[in-house]
Amino acid sequence: MNHIDFSLVDWSRAQFALTACYHWLFVPLTLGLSFIIAFMETIYVKTGNEEWKRLTKFWMTVFGINFAIGIATGLILEFEFGTNWSNYSWFVGDIFGAPLAIEGIMAFFLETTFIAVMFFGWNKVGKKFHLLSTWLVAIGSNLSALWILVANGWMQLPGGMKFNPDTARNEMVNFWQVLFSPVAINKFLHTVSSGYVLASLFVIGVSAWFLLKKRDMIYAKRSIIVAASFGLLASVFIMLTGDGSARAVAHHQPMKFAAMENLYVGQQNAPLAAFGILKADPSAPGHKKMDFRYLVEIPDVLSYMAFLNPNAYVPGIYDLVHGNPAHGIPSYNERIAKGLTAINSLAAYKRARLAGKDSLAAASLTTFEANYSNFGYGYYANRDVHELIPSIATSFYSFRIMVFLGLHFFALLLVVLILTVKNKIETKKIILYTALWTIPLAYIASMLGWIVAEVGRQPWVIQDILPTIAAVSQLKASSVQLTFWVFALFFTALLIAEIGIMLKQINKGFNA
């Protein structure tokens, strides 16, 4: 496979990563803030207190600024599956396209229709209809997240499909298996709850700024009460679903799990690297092996986390690459050979069909089906098997920083809620400054979560079935490079505009 244009693959990956990261800068705030606004408006409608209406409107304006750029950046992602990953679009479009279409029909129209009522309907529709619209926007936003995350979950654990040799693609055979795959469910719950936590921390951070400035104190404290209660609940949920997500990775994507832990050689009673600093191992250049410069371990925890059994065996990177017969793990070279057999037997099947040799076609198909689970490895024939290892340092550090920040968020939300209930929050300047500076940390943690999920699964677009090198569109690398920079330029300019507008709008205060 020396003819593959790797610079095209790399630029296509870079463009998708760039656009996805920019999109994800705005989505979590939309997911969480939509509910926070709905809670506030519900209190307004229940109590009739105009201050709650003002509060709702203030956060609604912030929501609107964020929502617009979220839409702008999201459009590209949907179409990029076609523009830059055309093979992928055919190879799994029969399964992957459906969630995207359902997302549009079920969620996007709900969001966009009722957002018009939310912003412009205060004097045009009744209070209850307006409240209903605000809730429908929140539900619509979260429903759209459901469908795209189901699609992403399916890419990490493909199921509910069968390869059709005549159409040369995977076809859906069980919609419910796609929708309710354990990875998809965990991914959805973990991702949306991370959005709720980020939005809560955003609202608390902005409110802390008002308290530090001694402006609009009542509004700020009310905002904190709503956000901290919501955020704390979501924070507990995020820990539970994070645990489930990690276990799903251990079961279905062992290489990603090993990279997240920098576990080179597998072991029973595997310890968890609670804290570690990595260094490259010069003895194995090209093998991506990393050693620990510093390491703090907790015995048995990794085995327990992965398989709920402290004695369980957790495979390491070496075992996955070179195989471990004692634990029934085939080597990557064996998997590559099987993948190549799958590719060649499918080609033989096609040729036999065209020639009308039915028995040869049937035999080729049987061989193909027996080896299909390793199909994607075939594209790595005559290549260095270490290309199948993701970036260990990126996975390891991203995962740890995300978890540490998650613990910080939980503690902060708890402290802020208690202090606000006791009406002491405005006197605790350190807590208020911490809350303010936690806003960027929330964005960092949220982004790192995606980096763990997506870098850790490289090089697979569809786990074990389709690698990035076989999924791209036939373009010149320079064309993709150009659009990469166009998007980088546009999105950065729009981000600067968004931040500028947001800061000015917040500075106006609740009574503007």
Next chain:
Amino acid sequence: MFESLSLLSLQEYWWLIVSLLGALLVFLMFVQGGQTLIYSLGKTEEERTLLVNLLGRKWELTFTTLVTFGGAFFASFPLFYSTSFGGAYWVWMAILIAFVIQAVSYEYRKKPGNFLGQKTFEIFLVLNGLLGTLLLGTAVATFFTGSAFSVNKMNLLDLTSGNMPIISEWKGPAHGLEAALNPINLSLGLAVFFLARVLAILYFMNRVNHAVIMERLKKQLLHNAVPFLVFFLVFAGWLLFSNGFAVDPKTGIVSMEPYKYLHNLLALPVVAILFVLGVAAVLLGIIRSAFCFEKCHTKGIWLSGTGTVLTVWSLLLLAGYNHTAYYPSTYDLQSSLTIENSSSSHYTLTAMSYVSLLVPFVLAYIWYVWRAMDKKKISTEELKSESHVY
């Protein structure tokens, strides 16, 4: 219910739905048309703000229809998604960027601290209106005129020939931009551009409470309706007399057939009726608004809007029904995409068909909200009392 339908019936059903979404998108592109008119209709800041706000309450509907159109096309005909988007890269990228700049422009235009300035966001709106309509119209015209590409699913299994293992390959370096050099494609692009402006004028007539703007709308209507009609007639005339890409229903072999689209029109009487009714309604909406202004100007958008949906719907049905290749390849006829060789499986189309039952419900709540929000016309004075203004 849908399980019992044949694969062909499901393919035809989904072509019907995708075509309807495309038709609704063209109607809703009155937003884009309106964006290209903000400077010619709005001479003062106040007037422009009124126009922008009228469009701003509908832009997300157009945008969402575009996204859903893309998603539905992907789900039902993934080979089109794979071939056209990956092949005609520059056209689709230009269209997407034109919509990206639109998405922030309403919200950010007048907000303090917007970094690029109000004028930039207004130019973004104009660019979106111009490129969005022109390029989408040009791209859709290739459904009839064809593009140069090849499709070979066996490429995926080719590990030795030195080619990338890629199924769809675009021929020529322009990656879709070459479509703009074809006068027929361009005439449909320009027809869509002027139609979007005509629909925008009719929408403004329905919504605006401003005497000076209303006078300008009256003048602009015919200025845009005439070029629309000229370009539309060029395209429609070519279509009825041109060769088309016919598919042999038994062998699947694609060949050129004289007067193919005229034959389709005659073979599909319901589509023909939709086409005639659609064109008549578009024209009637324009004529009544222009020549019976006092009584009729508020209703033009509904008549011409419905006509637009019917016309575009019927044109797209002509492209895909009656054994026709809807995305023809001029490089290799046998690589042409048909609703049969490019669709999703029976199972997926069935599952998606159940989801499609939500469409009438979605249309109903959109209609309900539209009516609730647009009970009365808006003037610059009334806009000042609004809490959320673009």
